[in-house]
Amino acid sequence: MPGAYRLQDILNRRGLTSLLAIGAVAGGATAAFAYAGGWLAPSRLQPAPIVNALEGHDGRHEGFRRAHAKGLCVVGHFDGTGQGLTLSKASLFRQATTPVIGRFSLAGGVPDAGDGRVTFHSLALKFQLPAGEQWRMAMNHVPVFPVATPQAFLDFQVATTPDPATGKPDPAKVQAYMARHPETKAFADYMAKAPLPSSFANASYNSVNAFRFTNGQGQTRLARWIFTPEAPFQELDKATLAAQPRDFLFDEVAGRLAQGPLVWHMSIILPDVGDPTDDATKPWPEDRRRVEVGTLTIDRAVTEDDGPCRDVNFDPTILPAGVAPSDDPLLAARSSVYAVGYTRRTGEPAAPSALAHDTAFPATAGRQPATMEPAQ
Amino acid sequence: MSPHTFSGAARLLHWLMAVLIIGMLFIGVGMVSTVGNSHTWLVPLHKSVGATLLVLVLIRLAVRATHRPPPLPADMPAPQKAIAHLSHIVLYALMIALPLVGWSMLSAGGYPITVWGAAHLPPLMAPDRGLYATLRHLHTYLAYALFLTVIAHLSAALMHAFLFRDGVFQSMAAWRTRR
Numbered sequence: 021m022p023g024a025y026r027l028q029d030i031l032n033r034r035g036l037t038s039l040l041a042i043g044a045v046a047g048g049a050t051a052a053f054a055y056a057g058g059w060l061a062p063s064r065l066q067p068a069p070i071v072n073a074l075e076g077h078d079g080r081h082e083g084f085r086r087a088h089a090k091g092l093c094v095v096g097h098f099d100g101t102g103q104g105l106t107l108s109k110a111s112l113f114r115q116a117t118t119p120v121i122g123r124f125s126l127a128g129g130v131p132d133a134g135d136g137r138v139t140f141h142s143l144a145l146k147f148q149l150p151a152g153e154q155w156r157m158a159m160n161h162v163p164v165f166p167v168a169t170p171q172a173f174l175d176f177q178v179a180t181t182p183d184p185a186t187g188k189p190d191p192a193k194v195q196a197y198m199a200r201h202p203e204t205k206a207f208a209d210y211m212a213k214a215p216l217p218s219s220f221a222n223a224s225y226n227s228v229n230a231f232r233f234t235n236g237q238g239q240t241r242l243a244r245w246i247f248t249p250e251a252p253f254q255e256l257d258k259a260t261l262a263a264q265p266r267d268f269l270f271d272e273v274a275g276r277l278a279q280g281p282l283v284w285h286m287s288i289i290l291p292d293v294g295d296p297t298d299d300a301t302k303p304w305p306e307d308r309r310r311v312e313v314g315t316l317t318i319d320r321a322v323t324e325d326d327g328p329c330r331d332v333n334f335d336p337t338i339l340p341a342g343v344a345p346s347d348d349p350l351l352a353a354r355s356s357v358y359a360v361g362y363t364r365r366t367g368e369p370a371a372p373s374a375l376a377h378d379t380a381f382p383a384t385a386g387r388q389p390a391t392m393e394p395a396q
Numbered sequence: 397m398s399p400h401t402f403s404g405a406a407r408l409l410h411w412l413m414a415v416l417i418i419g420m421l422f423i424g425v426g427m428v429s430t431v432g433n434s435h436t437w438l439v440p441l442h443k444s445v446g447a448t449l450l451v452l453v454l455i456r457l458a459v460r461a462t463h464r465p466p467p468l469p470a471d472m473p474a475p476q477k478a479i480a481h482l483s484h485i486v487l488y489a490l491m492i493a494l495p496l497v498g499w500s501m502l503s504a505g506g507y508p509i510t511v512w513g514a515a516h517l518p519p520l521m522a523p524d525r526g527l528y529a530t531l532r533h534l535h536t537y538l539a540y541a542l543f544l545t546v547i548a549h550l551s552a553a554l555m556h557a558f559l560f561r562d563g564v565f566q567s568m569a570a571w572r573t574r575r
Contacts, residue, residue: 023469023562025476030559038558046551053543057425066429152516154508170431331525332506337436341513345436353431355439360428362505367529 065171067356071364073177078129082368086361088142090133090374091125092270093327096281096318098147104313107243107288108233110342111149113313120147120316123329124220124273127160132374135269136261138211143225143247144334145316156338158354159225159247161217165300166207170353176204203301215255220273221282222251229336229354230297230346233288242297242346244304247284247316251276271380277321284316298347323381324373331370333362400563401570403463409456410568413449417491420445421543428536440510443498447511450495453488469562483549490542496520497538501531 024030030039054060074086081089098120104113112118126133127140141161146154167173179197180189198205217223225247234240265271276282287310296302324330337345337355345351375381402410420442427438468477502509503519505528510516521527557565566574 023471023560023564025471025473025560025562035559039555042551042554042558045554046547049547049550050543053422053425056422056429058429061429064429065431067431070431152508152518153510331523331528337439338508345433347433349433352433352435356428356431356435363529363532366505366525367533370525 065174067353067360070170070174070177070353070357071360073174073181074129074361077177077181081129081131081371083365083371084129084131085125085365086129088125088127088140088144089129089131090135090270091123091324091329092273092375093322093324093329094122094124094277094318095320095322095328096120096122096316098286098314098316100314101312103311104288105235107235107241107290107311107313108342109236110155110233110340111153112147112155112340113342118147118149120145121328121332122146122318123324123332123334124270124321126269131371132266134262134264134266136264138216138258138261141217141220141223141269143220143223144329144332146329146332146334147340149340153340154338155340155343156332156334156336157227158334158336160228161223161225162211162214163224163226163228163244163246164207164210164303165228165350166204167201167350168203168299168301169349170357172201172204173350173353176201207301215253216258218254218256218272219251219276220269221276222249222253224248225284227336229300229348229351230291231339232344232346234342234344242291244289244291245286245313246289246310247286250283250285267375267378267380270375271378274321274378274380277318282318284318285312286314286316287312298349300348300350321381323375323378325370325376330373331366333358335359400466400574401567401572402465403459404573405459406456406463406465407568407570409452409459413452413456413491416445416449416452417542418546420449421539421546424539440513443502443510444512446495446498447509447517449491450499453491453495457488466567468564472560472562472564480552483545483552486545487542487549490538490545494535494538494542497531497535501528501535504528504531 029035051060058064058066071086078086078089085091098112098118100113100115100118102113102115104110107113122143122145125142125144126135126137127142128137142159144156144158146156148154167176175197179193182188183190198208227245230242230244232240233243273282289304290309290311291297291304292308295304295308322328335355335358337351339345401407423438423442423445427435427442468480472480499509499517500520503521504524506519506523508516509519553565553568556562557569
């Protein structure tokens with residue numbers, strides 16, 4: 021059939037009406053795309069403002085994690101007891117040995133901050149499972165979190181951002197935030213009272229959020245987990261924190277690892293009816309049933325500059341078959357926010373870590389550079 | 397004599413991929429702009445559909461190589477024909493590039509590349525932080541380019557249907573193959 025390609029075929033009432041309609045379809049589709057992408061949805065909480073708030077709180081330190089900026093890589097393995105298979109078909113729980121890399125860190129976005137702070141001692145892990153599967157964890161020594169939602173996290177960061185004039189947060193803003201968030205107030209009170217572990221080695225590490233476990237029979241239940249150390253707990257004297265050397269906690273764990281491996285036992289904690297599984301600010305009672313599923317052995321520490329952990333995003337929603345995120349709103353937010361932070365820092369040149377020239381760690385000569393480590 | 401419509405296989409692949417690609421573009425911009433719980437299922441879905449689309453575009457290339465597309469109308473002006481051909485080259489290039497850049501990007505970031513919850517694709521390269529960041533940004537820019545090309549393609553298709561009325565739209569929209 022002959023086509024109507026000439027301008028006079030188109031420049032008539034019918035043609036112009038069609039053009040307008042086509043323009044409306046194209047414009048409408050573009051507007052829908054813009055809405056989906058958040059450009060026309062100003063009320064949607066996006067990950068970038070949360071990363072911006074972290075950078076605003078602690079400064080922007082190029083090449084470093086925006087949270088838990090100071091850390092140390094570790095290498096080890098995990099031996100499953102087989103008991104965990106009753107709860108989850110995750111291959112980590114088989115009676116087998118799984119290689120693991122990880123990272124000890126302290127909370128905060130300042131990469132050369134002193135270790136003498138009342139803050140999270142954290143352990144992140146990446147288990148390399150058969151057939152390309154991975155399980156990544158990012159755990160804290162405190163079983164609960166200061167906020168329950170990503171919006172509260174953002175508000176908390178903004179409220180506690182130091183005022184450039186005084187170098188300290190505005191007490192009125194902090195007070196106003198705390199008045200709206202009793203759960204954060206309760207957390208702050210807990211942190212002030214609770215003993216701080218004297219070492220990365222004698223701290224317990226908690227999943228913080230609940231996760232959904234599914235076993236081989238298809239039975240699903242929500243649970244948290246904890247890594248309990250074999251090293252006996254000792255308390256850090258909070259009164260003398262400020263007088264401690266800058267890197268004393270990292271140096272201390274390096275000294276322990278020079279003597280021999282460190283061991284933790286992983287237990288899955290099962291809630292009773294009514295225990296909250298979507299609110300990380302709420303602790304579960306101590307007497308909840310625990311199933312010991314395996315043993316984590318950390319054999320050695322390597323500075324981030326030479327180790328396999330620096331360029332790993334410890335996104336806690338990277339899970340094997342048999343484990344899935346719960347409805348806890350922090351989990352999706354952690355994944356989304358970490359991804360933005362990861363893209364930012366990997367796009368910046370890697371700077372030397374605070375421990376790069378620390379004599380507590382073996383000289384780097386003769387060790388393979390980080391890129392040659394099997395990070396997979 | 398050559399047919400007036402695309403082959404049945406080409407039309408099936410076109411419309412199936414049209415739905416999946418438009419879905420992918422919306423999932424992609426949606427999942428990276430939310431901290432909501434949808435993020436936890438949109439990201440795995442995006443990877444799975446992306447891998448599926450890579451397989452589909454390879455099948456489509458094979459179908460195109462074995463089933464000649466109908467020629468554009470003889471009286472269609474040469475510049476329009478050139479634009480049509482160029483836009484299709486761009487569409488194919490982006491349909492191939494986006495999943496490959498996504499796969500490479502996840503490889504460079506050291507991420508597991510899980511497809512439909514079960515299969516794990518091998519990494520295309522060793523972890524490399526700088527390369528990850530570059531590919532991550534490239535993935536976004538290519539996705540915007542694909543969205544704009546899809547909109548241009550859709551607008552041109554509707555212009556063929558309602559302004560030029562030259563049978564080009566029907567060659568892909570027809571239910572049955574016409575000769």
